[in-house]
Amino acid sequence: xxxxxxxxxxxxxxLIAEIFNLRKAIVPVTIIGLLAxxxxxxxxxxxxxxxxxxxxxxxxxxxxxxxxNYGTLFSSLFIVLxxxxxxxxxxxxxxxxxxxxxFISIKLFLLAGAVAMVSFGNMAMFFLGIEILSISLYVLAAxxxxxxxxxxxxxxxxxxxxxxxxLILFGIALIYGATGAFDIAAIYEAVSTGAAKxxxxxxxxLLTIGLLFKIAAVPxxxxxxxxxxxxxxxxxxxxxxxxxxxxxxxxxxxxxxINLEVPGTYVTVLIxxxxxxMFVGNLTxxxxxxxxxxxxxxxxxxxxxxxxxxxxxxxxxxxxxxYAAAYTLAGIAAFAxxxxxxxxxxxEDSFKFNGLGKTNPLMAAVLxxxxxxxxxxxxxxxxxxxxxxxxxxxxxxxVAIVIIAVVNSIISVGYxxxxxxxxxxxxxxxxxxxxxxxYTAVAVVAILLNILLGIFPDMVLAYL
Amino acid sequence: xxxxxQQIGIENYIYLSTLLFCVGVFGVLFRRNAIVMFMSIxxxxxxxxxxxxxxxTYHQDAAGQVFVFFSMAVAAAEVAVGLAILVAIYRNLNNxxxxxxxxxxx
Numbered sequence: 042x043x044x045x046x047x048x049x050x051x052x053x054x055x056l057i058a059e060i061f062n063l064r065k066a067i068v069p070v071t072i073i074g075l076l077a078x079x080x081x082x083x084x085x086x087x088x089x090x091x092x093x094x095x096x097x098x099x100x101x102x103x104x105x106x107x108x109x110n111y112g113t114l115f116s117s118l119f120i121v122l123x124x125x126x127x128x129x130x131x132x133x134x135x136x137x138x139x140x141x142x143x144f145i146s147i148k149l150f151l152l153a154g155a156v157a158m159v160s161f162g163n164m165a166m167f168f169l170g171i172e173i174l175s176i177s178l179y180v181l182a183a184x185x186x187x188x189x190x191x192x193x194x195x196x197x198x199x200x201x202x203x204x205x206x207x208l209i210l211f212g213i214a215l216i217y218g219a220t221g222a223f224d225i226a227a228i229y230e231a232v233s234t235g236a237a238k239x240x241x242x243x244x245x246x247l248l249t250i251g252l253l254f255k256i257a258a259v260p261x262x263x264x265x266x267x268x269x270x271x272x273x274x275x276x277x278x279x280x281x282x283x284x285x286x287x288x289x290x291x292x293x294x295x296x297x298x299i300n301l302e303v304p305g306t307y308v309t310v311l312i313x314x315x316x317x318x319m320f321v322g323n324l325t326x327x328x329x330x331x332x333x334x335x336x337x338x339x340x341x342x343x344x345x346x347x348x349x350x351x352x353x354x355x356x357x358x359x360x361x362x363x364y365a366a367a368y369t370l371a372g373i374a375a376f377a378x379x380x381x382x383x384x385x386x387x388x389e390d391s392f393k394f395n396g397l398g399k400t401n402p403l404m405a406a407v408l409x410x411x412x413x414x415x416x417x418x419x420x421x422x423x424x425x426x427x428x429x430x431x432x433x434x435x436x437x438x439x440v441a442i443v444i445i446a447v448v449n450s451i452i453s454v455g456y457x458x459x460x461x462x463x464x465x466x467x468x469x470x471x472x473x474x475x476x477x478x479x480y481t482a483v484a485v486v487a488i489l490l491n492i493l494l495g496i497f498p499d500m501v502l503a504y505l
Numbered sequence: 506x507x508x509x510x511q512q513i514g515i516e517n518y519i520y521l522s523t524l525l526f527c528v529g530v531f532g533v534l535f536r537r538n539a540i541v542m543f544m545s546i547x548x549x550x551x552x553x554x555x556x557x558x559x560x561x562t563y564h565q566d567a568a569g570q571v572f573v574f575f576s577m578a579v580a581a582a583e584v585a586v587g588l589a590i591l592v593a594i595y596r597n598l599n600n601x602x603x604x605x606x607x608x609x610x611x
Binding site: 168169179180183186189190192194195197203204207211215217218221223267270 | 526553559566575582583589597598
């Protein structure tokens, strides 16, 4: 609870700092503030092993906010990601210095939305969280008003996003009609006693479709590549890491919260979506030349992998968190390199990466590690994330799905290595340019965290 | 005295809202003018508001009506952002036809 208030407060402080001409102080103060909030947030985690998602929780404001380990850990991940994104901002927006406070405060409000999405105890909070996140992202996607690509990305994202919000809202209304409550615990109660009416299930389906739009799973993914390509690179980084994982975490929490026994057909549909996402994402990524577009399709396939947690919901909260952390940290590292190579020239074709291994060995090494982590090669946490995920799917008896997932991991190696080979074997065509310290620092710290998570998985898994 | 909801029946409210919602959905999918698409999204959200209010009366519970305030505020914020994007597009392209936005493909 204090986390949410502190984040929103920090966002307002950013806006006020601009009024008092403290522009230089905004980024340092925000980063220090975010790290302080991270500590504040981590204090909430009890030192003991907590097996159940619903245990050890405290609620605030009539169950509006529920604080448990699931929410706290995901909030911490979001805060870390936002810290990275804020650290990348001043160099990325160096031509729009006057707007820096706006960019930073919108990112902070976006974080507030993401935190609300994982710690809600009531449908109202869930809806507000998802809308705060989405509206901030519409603004960020269209944040280059003179650039037609950015306009188009913003417009497409806005139309698809508000369409999805409409579906989510309709789902919430039907669930309210069926159970007479917005409170998650009360809905759970009504469903488990059989008091819910026939509108309940259509409501859950609409809610699911809306959330699948938000996490960009096939067949609701068509907006993602265009929006990712058109938006400024930093916004793409935000969307493909923070927003995707926040929507996934909210989806999981919601489904665990309101469904006592998920019907078999529902899980089957989710698994089909998951398999389709993996195949469509990976196969389309193979023929992309634009790196941002390639990462968008790779993100679609990762959404497919993450949907595999619904095979065995009661025990997979830890796996979902681990996968999310591994994927987002690798994603942030990869995007930090992409931004440093392509700058704000709005051209992210993969030939720009030719010869990066010679012109900038450190950044090339970071990008290689990040891509290897996403592909699932050992010592990086991406491998262990996939390992735990497949292990749990096997325990649920779904051998076929695991085989499909492994095949997809192998396909994904194809396009990740295309980029890696280009960096190390081809000759550079671009002249060497100095990389701002912030980009290097973020890339290195993110990939180190990723490796650390790979070596000590118990660091996070013990708490979920 | 029977209240109006019992006379009409909750089912009819659900049918009406679903119908309105579908009008909105088809508007978003088939109309090409951005303003009309925005209006269609508003129809979708307002269909939900109608449903929430009907359910609120049906359950004799004020929470549904409070939720409508949230959803109205959110819809207003959303449209404000959407119109700002639309103005930016109009300045660049001099029209608001959604089909003229086809720079991003692949």
